Each structure stands twice: as C-alpha cells, then as structure tokens.
Amino acid sequence: MNNTVIKTSGLTKIFGTKKVVSGISFEVLKNTIFGILGPNGSGKTTTLRMLATILSPTSGSIEIEGLDYINNAQEIRQNIGYVPQKDALYLNLSVWENVDFFFSAYKYDGNRNERISETLKMVDLLGSKAKLVKNLSGGMAKRLSIACAIVHKPQILFFDEATMGLDPVAREKIWQLTFELKKTATIITTTHYMDEAQTLCDQLIILREGKIIIEGSPEQIIARHRAKNLQEVLANI
Amino acid sequence: MLKIALYELKKFVRDRRWFLLFLTQPIIVVIFLGLVTWQEPKDIRVSLFNVDSNKYSEEIVQNLEDEERINFSSESSEKEALEGVKNDKFRSAVIVDIAEEENLIKGKIRIVENSTVPDLSGRVKMLVVDAVEGSLAGFAGQNVKVQAEGNLQKQIETIIHDPEQLKLVTKNHTSISIEEDSIRIAEEKNTTKSLKYFDYFLSALMVLLMIINAINLSTISITSERSEGTFERFFVTPYRKSQMIFGKFIAFSFVAIILSVLVISTLKIFFEVSLGPIWLVGIIMFITAETAIALGILISAVTHSLQESIQVGVIVFYLTLILTPFLFQSETIHPYIKNISLIVPFTYSIRAMREVNLLNMEFFDVWPNLLILIGFLVLFILLAINFLRRKAE
Numbered sequence: 001m002n003n004t005v006i007k008t009s010g011l012t013k014i015f016g017t018k019k020v021v022s023g024i025s026f027e028v029l030k031n032t033i034f035g036i037l038g039p040n041g042s043g044k045t046t047t048l049r050m051l052a053t054i055l056s057p058t059s060g061s062i063e064i065e066g067l068d069y070i071n072n073a074q075e076i077r078q079n080i081g082y083v084p085q086k087d088a089l090y091l092n093l094s095v096w097e098n099v100d101f102f103f104s105a106y107k108y109d110g111n112r113n114e115r116i117s118e119t120l121k122m123v124d125l126l127g128s129k130a131k132l133v134k135n136l137s138g139g140m141a142k143r144l145s146i147a148c149a150i151v152h153k154p155q156i157l158f159f160d161e162a163t164m165g166l167d168p169v170a171r172e173k174i175w176q177l178t179f180e181l182k183k184t185a186t187i188i189t190t191t192h193y194m195d196e197a198q199t200l201c202d203q204l205i206i207l208r209e210g211k212i213i214i215e216g217s218p219e220q221i222i223a224r225h226r227a228k229n230l231q232e233v234l235a236n237i
Numbered sequence: 238m239l240k241i242a243l244y245e246l247k248k249f250v251r252d253r254r255w256f257l258l259f260l261t262q263p264i265i266v267v268i269f270l271g272l273v274t275w276q277e278p279k280d281i282r283v284s285l286f287n288v289d290s291n292k293y294s295e296e297i298v299q300n301l302e303d304e305e306r307i308n309f310s311s312e313s314s315e316k317e318a319l320e321g322v323k324n325d326k327f328r329s330a331v332i333v334d335i336a337e338e339e340n341l342i343k344g345k346i347r348i349v350e351n352s353t354v355p356d357l358s359g360r361v362k363m364l365v366v367d368a369v370e371g372s373l374a375g376f377a378g379q380n381v382k383v384q385a386e387g388n389l390q391k392q393i394e395t396i397i398h399d400p401e402q403l404k405l406v407t408k409n410h411t412s413i414s415i416e417e418d419s420i421r422i423a424e425e426k427n428t429t430k431s432l433k434y435f436d437y438f439l440s441a442l443m444v445l446l447m448i449i450n451a452i453n454l455s456t457i458s459i460t461s462e463r464s465e466g467t468f469e470r471f472f473v474t475p476y477r478k479s480q481m482i483f484g485k486f487i488a489f490s491f492v493a494i495i496l497s498v499l500v501i502s503t504l505k506i507f508f509e510v511s512l513g514p515i516w517l518v519g520i521i522m523f524i525t526a527e528t529a530i531a532l533g534i535l536i537s538a539v540t541h542s543l544q545e546s547i548q549v550g551v552i553v554f555y556l557t558l559i560l561t562p563f564l565f566q567s568e569t570i571h572p573y574i575k576n577i578s579l580i581v582p583f584t585y586s587i588r589a590m591r592e593v594n595l596l597n598m599e600f601f602d603v604w605p606n607l608l609i610l611i612g613f614l615v616l617f618i619l620l621a622i623n624f625l626r627r628k629a630e
Contacts, residue, residue: 052473074475082473088466092251093244104240105474132251148470158473 005030005156005186006051011060013046013210020046022210023060028203033178033187035197035204037234043210044190045085045160051188052082052158065155078106081149081185085160087141091134095125095144098133099151106152119151123177139170146177150185157181159189163196175200194231198222206234213237241476241484246491259454263446263496264503270442271508274435284318284327285309288334297346298333300368307364322349331365436511440590441563443500443518447526448557448583450496451489455533456550458485459625460543478625482534482618486527489534493526513593517600521593524610525586531617532582538625557583582613 006028013021021043028034036044049055051062053073062069064076089098099116108115120126123143133141142162149157159178163171171193178187178200191197197204198218206214206221214221214237218230225233249256287298301309309331312318321327330349346365459481462468471481497519504510512518533550540546558564560577561584570578578584589606592598 054469054473077473077475080473082470084466084470086466088470090244090248090467092248097244097247101240101244102470102474105471105476 003030004028005065006034006188007063008051009061011047011050011062012058013043013050013055014058020210021050021057021207024205024207024210024212025060026205026212026215028186028188030186031182031184032202033182033189033200035201036188036190036207037194037197037204037230038207039234041209042207044207046210047207048158048160048188048190052080053077054082078152079155081152081154081157083142083145083149083157083159083162085164087133087145089133089141089144089148092132094130094132095120095136095147096129098144099147102148103151108152115153116151119147122150122180123147124173137170139166139173142166142170142174143177146174146181150181153184155185157185157187159187161190161192163191163193171196194229194234198230206237208237238480238484239487241480242487242491245485245488249488249492259450259492260495260499263450263500266446267442267500267503268507270438271435271504271510274438279306280308282308282310282327284321284330285311286315286318286330286332287311288315288332289336291336294333294335297335297368301331301333301364304364304368309364319349435508436595439504439510439512440594441587443504443522444525444583444586444590445558445563446500447493447496447522447586448529449554451493451526451529452533452536452550452554454489454492455485455530456536457543457546458489458534459537460540460546463541464543472627478627479622482538482621482625485534486530486618489530490527493523493530496526497522511594513597514599517593517603518590520600521586521589521603521607524607524614525583525590528582528586528610528614528617531614531621535617535621535624538621557581560584562587582610585609 004027008027009025010023011021011025012019012023024043024047036047038044046055050057051064053069053076057069064072065079067076069076090101093101096116099119100112103112103116117126117129120129123146125140125143125147128136128140133144136144146159146162162178163174166174175196178189181187189200191200201218203217204215204221205212214233216224221233222229225236227233227236249259285298285301287294298311302311310327312321315332318327318330318332322330330347332347332349334345334347348365459468462471500522501512501515501519504512505515532553536549536553537546540549560570560581562578585606589603589610592603592606
C-alpha cells in the first residue's frame with residue numbers, strides 16, 4: 001500500500017533572478033510529522049508555501065494524495081490546513097467567529113457548531129469562545145490559529161514556525177497538540193528550533209540555499225553525524 | 238459568501254472608534270457645507286457707476302441698486318468704482334455707459350472683475366442682464382421702439398460672454414425688430430424650483446460624500462488582509478476569488494445604505510434643501526456608492542501594499558474631482574481629452590443627482606445614467622475578480 005501523502009520532484013522557485021528553492025525532491029509519509037529546517041533564507045518557508053498552494057512552483061511537480069497540484073489545487077485545498085507564521089486572525093472577531101469564518105469555506109457533513117465546539121475544546125479555548133482575538137495572549141492566539149486550520153478535519157497540516165515567539169509553556173502545549181493531531185493527519189512543519197524538530201519530527205530535511213543538504217529521521221541524522229543532538233549537527237555543517 | 242459579508246460587517250462595527258468616525262464624518266461635512274452656504278451672497282459688494290445719466294441708464298442703474306441678491310453700491314466716480322475693486326473694497330465693478338443720442342440709445346456696460354473670484358463675474362453678469370431686461374421692458378412700456386442686434390435671446394447670451402457687445406438701439410436698422418408694446422423678456426430657467434445658494438453645491442456634495450467614503454472603505458480592504466496575513470490563510474481554504482470580492486461588496490453595501498440614509502436625513506433635518514423624490518435620491522446615492530465600492534475593491538485587488546492602495550485611491554479621487562463636473566465644466570477641457578469625463582463613472586452620478594434635485598426630473602428621465610453606473614459597477618467587479626492575485630509573490 002502506498003503510504004506517501006506528498007511527493008515533490010525537482011521543485012524549484014525563482015523570484016526574479018534569485019533561485020530560492022533549487023530542484024528539491026522528497027516524500028512525506030502518512031500520519032508523520034515532517035520537518036523542513038534550515039537557516040534564514042534557506043527556502044524552507046517558500047517550500048512550505050508551495051506545498052500549501054500559496055505559491056506556484058517555477059518548475060517541478062507536487063503531488064498531494066495522488067493529485068497533481070497544478071490541476072487540482074481547489075480539491076487539494078479541501079483537505080489541507082495551514083497555520084501561518086503570523087497568526088493571521090481577525091482581531092475584531094471572537095474566537096468562535098474566527099473558526100466559524102474559516103470553517104464556512106469547507107464542505108462538512110456533520111453538525112458545524114458541534115465541530116467548532118469540539119475543535120475549541122481540543123485547543124483549550126472553548127471557555128474563551130466569546131473573547132475577541134485582540135484580547136488573547138500570544139499562546140492562545142496561536143492555538144486559535146491552529147483551530148482555524150484543523151476545524152474541517154484536514155488530512156494534511158502545514159505549520160509555518162508554529163511556535164515562534166511563544167514561551168516554553170505555550171510551546172509545550174503546541175507540541176502536545178501536534179502529537180494529538182498526528183493521529184489523524186500528516187503534519188509538515190518548518191521550525192528554527194532544533195529541540196522542537198528533534199522532539200516532534202519523524203522525518204526531516206535540512207535546506208541550505210534552496211537545496212536539501214541533509215535528510216532522514218532525527219535519530220538517523222544525529223547518528224550519521226556523530227552528534228549529541230540536531231543543534232550540534234546544524235552547527236557543524 | 239454571506240458569511241464573509243456578515244463577518245466583514247462585524248469587523249467594522251466592532252472597531253467602534255473608527256466606525257463612529259466613519260459615520261459622523263459625512264454628517265459633519267454636510268452640516269458645515271450647509272452652514273458656509275447658509276446665506277445668499279447678498280453681502281458681496283459690487284461698485285456701480287453711471288457715466289452718462291439719462292433716463293435709460295438710470296433705470297438700469299436703479300434696477301441694479303434694487304437688486305437684493307448682490308449689494309450694488311453707486312460710487313461718485315468711475316475711478317472710485319474701479320479703485321475699489323483694486324483694493325478689495327468691492328469684488329467687482331459695473332460701469333454703465335449708455336448714451337441717448339438723437340432717438341438712439343447705445344453704449345456699453347463694463348463689468349470689471351476681481352480676478353481672484355472667478356465665479357463671481359458670472360453672477361454679476363447675470364444680474365446685469367436681469368437689470369437690462371427689466372429696463373427694456375420699461376422702455377417698451379413707454380412706447381419706445383427697441384431693437385436689438387440679432388435675436389434678443391442671443392444678445393442676452395452675448396452679454397453674458399462679452400458685456401462690451403451690449404447695444405440698445407431705437408432705430409430700425411438691424412435685422413430683427415421688436416414691435417411696440419410687445420417686448421416681453423423673461424428669464425426662463427429649466428426648472429420650476431426656487432433654488433438657494435446651497436442647492437447648487439448639494440448634488441455634487443452628495444455624490445462626493447458617497448465616493449470619498451466608499452473608496453475610503455474599500456480601497457484597502459484586500460491589501461490590509463494581505464499585510465495582516467489573513468489573505469494568505471483565506472486562500473489556503475477552498476474559498477473562491479469571487480466569494481471574497483462579493484462578500485466584501487455585500488458588507489460594504491450595507492454600510493453604503495447607512496451612509497445614504499445618514500446624509501439624506503442630515504440634509505432633511507438641518508437644511509431646507511431642494512431634493513428630488515427621496516427614494517430616487519437614495520437610489521442614485523446607493524448606486525454611486527456601490528460603483529465607488531466596486532472601484533475601491535478593484536484598486537485593492539490590483540495593488541500590492543496598503544500605501545499603494547491609498548495612493549491610487551487618492552489619485553482616483555482627484556481625477557474624479559477634476560474630470561467630472563464637480564469643479565470644472567467640460568467646455569474648458571483640452572480638446573484631446575474632452576471626452577474623458579464620459580469614462581469617469583461619477584459624471585453620470587452628478588448628472589442624475591442634479592437632474593433629480595434641481596430639474597424635477599424623475600426616474601424615467603435619469604435611468605440611462607443609472608444604467609451606465611451599474612455597467613461600470615459590473616465591469617469593476619469582474620475586473621477585480623479577474624485581477625485579484627490568489628497566489629502570494
């Protein structure tokens with residue numbers, strides 16, 4: 001049985017004359033957490049945004065659940081969720097209204113209100129459902145951002161630096177939530193934090209100047225480089 | 238789509254300070270414009286000098302002195318009358334130089350303008366024409382045979398454009414003669430309404446308010462979402478471009494209705510202005526606002542940043558101000574771009590509004606203007622959907 005959810009081949013993105021992503025190919029397996037790592041400007045966010053249908057690749061191909069990205073973008077969008085780097089929420093709408101707003105874009109057969117309640121409970125925001133987003137803390141806003149991305153039960157989730165700027169407690173909460181979500185979805189995440197990548201990811205790629213320089217599971221990579229952790233691997237390359 | 242509209246509306250309403258400012262701004266503008274045009278310009282001072290005193294010239298001068306719409310003031314010399322204009326004592330001078338020679342009345346009336354007030358001279362000329370008309374009627378009553386050079390109506394038009402051409406003759410030597418006792422000169426307006434000073438500004442003001450507020454509302458609607466990141470999240474969902482455009486359009490339409498009601502109510506409550514049927518004025522305002530909203534959304538769809546959207550919105554507003562009959566008349570436009578005002582949608586708003594408010598016209602008279610506006614509206618929406626870039630770059 002083919003367990004591949006995402007398959008890219010020769011994926012390239014050029015902005016003007018600058019090649020930001022340079023012919024990368026990788027596969028992501030179902031119900032795994034896949035990390036895209038690298039220093040600033042390495043092309044990780046651009047790669048994630050191409051996978052999330054926000055950017056068009058200059059060349060190369062992307063297949064998501066067997067569907068060609070170019071011709072089936074709308075169908076693919078039905079099955080993906082995206083947590084952007086900035087929270088990207090409507091500040092003057094309440095927690096509930098934000099989730100409801102994004103949820104209304106999707107087809108859903110069950111009871112919508114029940115699903116929103118269930119999602120908010122999952123991210124521990126049901127008690128704050130009437131609060132306006134502008135009154136939320138950073139950690140709460142991030143959890144709401146995740147709620148907006150998962151409310152329609154997507155098969156694939158894209159997290160762009162989901163824990164950036166959060167305190168350790170808030171980060172821990174997001175990690176727990178990510179593990180919970182992994183049971184039903186495949187998660188592709190970018191991060192700067194090596195401890196996070198080591199804890200969360202089943203597979204990862206490390207990019208530099210738009211090219212994959214390292215790939216594998218965190219354990220394999222650490223062993224291959226005879227390092228103590230991913231941080232050390234990255235420091236030595 | 239309706240959900241998008243609903244939440245779009247909520248976002249506005251919940252920003253209470255902004256929303257309050259947005260709603261009170263047109264009320265404040267209407268009230269202040271109404272107050273600054275509250276009185277007829279009767280206190281504007283115009284000097285008057287009669288060069289050759291005779292019963293005909295005196296009658297014209299008397300008519301001007303009796304005029305209540307502008308304050309004509311007779312001076313003791315031509316020099317004084319003209320000096321007064323130079324040193325701003327008077328806004329204009331009227332020198333009546335009509336002589337009676339051997340049963341012939343001829344001469345000229347000079348209107349010396351203060352060039353810093355370009356629109357005043359037209360008003361003075363109009364009153365001079367009135368005075369001369371009144372005198373002609375009086376001369377006729379005295380059984381004086383009056384003849385005008387050319388068609389009398391045409392002459393009045395000539396006076397308006399070049400007062401130096403004015404000649405009144407009592408000899409039958411020109412092409413058209415006017416029979417004794419049959420001279421009837423009546424100023425005819427193409428409206429039965431008695432218009433006040435404010436009424437001339439009113440229609441354009443109503444259109445202007447709708448445009449400013451609608452463009453203000455919609456021009457940054459998409460670019461602000463781009464800068465806040467919600468645009469990106471929005472388009473990772475299966476929402477379509479048309480849903481975003483229509484959702485915003487519907488939400489802003491509700492705000493446009495509120496604005497129309499506010500502006501009309503303010504005008505009705507505070508000022509006795511000449512408005513056409515309220516329902517028709519409301520429809521014109523609403524369609525104008527809708528067209529401006531569609532234009533604003535188009536601007537927001539094609540521009541890349543908040544600053545760029547605002548800048549383009551300002552440019553569009555100024556071009557609208559310049560190219561529609563807000564300030565200037567089409568006759569003064571350079572021939573190469575003379576017809577450009579025809580492709581500015583709000584030209585048709587002003588036309589419709591003026592026709593309804595000032596000329597007693599009804600829906601069946603103004604519907605072509607409204608249809609053209611709706612055509613622009615549809616075009617802007619289609620262009621916005623087409624040019625909205627779903628992908629980030």
